[in-house]
Amino acid sequence: MSSDPLLRVENLKTQFFTETGTVRAVDGISFEVYEGEIVGLVGESGAGKSVASMSLLRLVESPGEIVGGTIEYKGTTIFDLEEGPDGDLRKHPDMLSEAAMRERIRGREIAVIFQDPMESLNPVFTVGGQLREFIELNRDLSSSTAKAEAIRMLREVGIPDPEQRYEEYPHQFSGGMRQRVLIAMALACEPNLIIADEPTTALDVTVEGQILDLVDDLQERYDTSFIWVTHDMGVVAEICDRVNVMYLGEIVEQAPVDELFYETNHPYTKALLNSMPRPDRTVEELTPIEGVMPEAINPPSGCRFHPRCPDAREVCTRVHPEAREVDRADGHPHRAACVKHDVFDVGYDESVPLEDGADAKPSGGETEAERGSAAGGGHASTDGGESR
Numbered sequence: 611m612s613s614d615p616l617l618r619v620e621n622l623k624t625q626f627f628t629e630t631g632t633v634r635a636v637d638g639i640s641f642e643v644y645e646g647e648i649v650g651l652v653g654e655s656g657a658g659k660s661v662a663s664m665s666l667l668r669l670v671e672s673p674g675e676i677v678g679g680t681i682e683y684k685g686t687t688i689f690d691l692e693e694g695p696d697g698d699l700r701k702h703p704d705m706l707s708e709a710a711m712r713e714r715i716r717g718r719e720i721a722v723i724f725q726d727p728m729e730s731l732n733p734v735f736t737v738g739g740q741l742r743e744f745i746e747l748n749r750d751l752s753s754s755t756a757k758a759e760a761i762r763m764l765r766e767v768g769i770p771d772p773e774q775r776y777e778e779y780p781h782q783f784s785g786g787m788r789q790r791v792l793i794a795m796a797l798a799c800e801p802n803l804i805i806a807d808e809p810t811t812a813l814d815v816t817v818e819g820q821i822l823d824l825v826d827d828l829q830e831r832y833d834t835s836f837i838w839v840t841h842d843m844g845v846v847a848e849i850c851d852r853v854n855v856m857y858l859g860e861i862v863e864q865a866p867v868d869e870l871f872y873e874t875n876h877p878y879t880k881a882l883l884n885s886m887p888r889p890d891r892t893v894e895e896l897t898p899i900e901g902v903m904p905e906a907i908n909p910p911s912g913c914r915f916h917p918r919c920p921d922a923r924e925v926c927t928r929v930h931p932e933a934r935e936v937d938r939a940d941g942h943p944h945r946a947a948c949v950k951h952d953v954f955d956v957g958y959d960e961s962v963p964l965e966d967g968a969d970a971k972p973s974g975g976e977t978e979a980e981r982g983s984a985a986g987g988g989h990a991s992t993d994g995g996e997s998r
């Protein structure tokens with residue numbers, strides 16, 4: 611890719627300052643989104659996907675704070691720090707003001723779709739009324755033009771009888787139809803980038819498939835870029851062009867989607883793929899990832915995945931790898947944060963393999979439920995801790 615990215619994120623760090631300590635929810639992630647791409651953010655519950663998404667719009671709430679890195683959108687600075695005269699870090703003067711974020715960026719340039727439409731839709735107003743008002747406010751249209759536009763958008767996202775459904779309330783819509791309304795709302799201002807945080811996770815598989823098809827179709831027609839947050843490698847396979855795999859606040863692997871699936875370079879990605887149901891495998895053949903992801907408040911030394919990694923060696927307990935380019939595919943880098951690759955050259959080959967089992971279980975053991983969520987189904991269980 612030779613053109614400039616639409617969004618450039620470099621070394622982004624977001625932390626929560628809690629009574630029990632600092633939660634390093636997002637710990638130095640770097641990635642780009644180019645025009646017209648669907649870029650996946652995938653990882654288990656607690657990996658930092660939602661916090662990363664909210665950081666991009668500067669919507670992290672106290673006790674959370676973006677503490678480092680750069681976020682650039684179309685060459686404008688959404689976030690950046692500089693060193694002040696006394697040596698401490700302060701906001702860069704080029705950084706967009708809060709008012710500019712509200713008036714120019716959120717909704718208009720970068721829109722968000724959440725998992726639960728009922729959080730974004732007000733139950734006491736009609737669906738059409740809410741969509742119309744949103745369009746009216748954001749696009750400076752008259753009420754009647756905005757209404758026509760709202761009905762057009764409802765039709766655009768595949769809602770049958772849009773004139774009639776316009777008058778209905780959110781509870782009269784099925785989960786899938788409500789999610790379509792949110793997609794309509796996200797598209798209403800024709801943003802260049804839509805951040806979708808697990809918008810299909812609560813839907814059954816058939817409806818999920820329909821929504822993914824719709825997004826694929828809309829993406830092509832509007833040429834909108836997407837950041838698609840999910841814990842589901844199946845969803846990634848279906849709609850993403852490129853993928854970032856997150857583990858404990860870090861991006862451990864980044865590659866175009868086919869490359870990630872067929873030339874997997876990080877043991878965590880491999881584990882995620884092995885835990886994914888596939889038509890050519892029976893349920894018995896699924897291998898849940900060993901152990902559970904540790905707390906972001908006190909991450910393991912060295913490579914954060916080493917306590918659960920089948921390939922871990924002694925060196926992995928000491929060396930903390932940052933993602934490096936290990937290959938290229940379709941003009942994009944394939945980055946991986948695993949010292950078994952030659953580019954790291956820290957003596958992995960000579961290092962002693964960690965004894966299986968001794969270090970492979972988290973302290974306190976694991977429960978069946980935790981194993982279940984390690985296999986990729988655990989979004990709902992931690993919703994209470996989300997910053998949204």
Ligand SMILES: Nc1ncnc2c1ncn2[C@@H]1O[C@H](COP(=O)(O)OP(=O)(O)OP(=O)(O)O)[C@@H](O)[C@H]1O
Pocket residue numbers: 626628633634635653654655656657658659660661662672673674841905906907988989990992993995996997
């Ligand atoms: N308001 C908060 N206060 C303290 N810690 C928080 C807060 N919000 C999130 N965290 C922590 O930040 C880390 C990342 O959380 P995040 O919600 O981004 O994970 P996620 O990858 O989106 O997971 P899920 O798939 O469950 O949505 C977790 O350790 C979480 O506990």
Ligand code: NI
Pocket residue numbers: 659660661807996
């Ligand atoms: Ni989340």
